[in-house]
Amino acid sequence: MKIRPISRKGKNRVKEGLGSDVVVLLKNHPSNQPAVFVAPISMPNLSSKFCRWIWLQDDPDFEIIEE
Numbered sequence: 001m002k003i004r005p006i007s008r009k010g011k012n013r014v015k016e017g018l019g020s021d022v023v024v025l026l027k028n029h030p031s032n033q034p035a036v037f038v039a040p041i042s043m044p045n046l047s048s049k050f051c052r053w054i055w056l057q058d059d060p061d062f063e064i065i066e067e
Contacts, residue, residue: 001038002066003054017050020065029053 001022022038025046029035039051054062 001036001064003038003062004065006059006061006063008061018052025051029055033057 001024002020003018003022004020005018017040018038019040019042021041023041023044024036025039025044026037027035029037034056035053036056037051037053039045039048043050054064056064
């Protein structure tokens with residue numbers, strides 16, 4: 001999956017270390033919004049400190065380029 005970080009000037013920089021190529025580890029966040037749990041390609045496991053949920057629509061930090 002390819003993603004692009006969105007600049008949020010002065011906000012928390014969660015995008016650092018994740019990169020633009022990521023591996024999807026889990027799908028469907030337990031909340032109502034559809035999301036995927038991703039990790040960087042360099043460390044594709046749940047123990048990576050850069051793992052995070054990305055909303056499939058309207059994520060404030062990332063834009064999904066290619067699934």
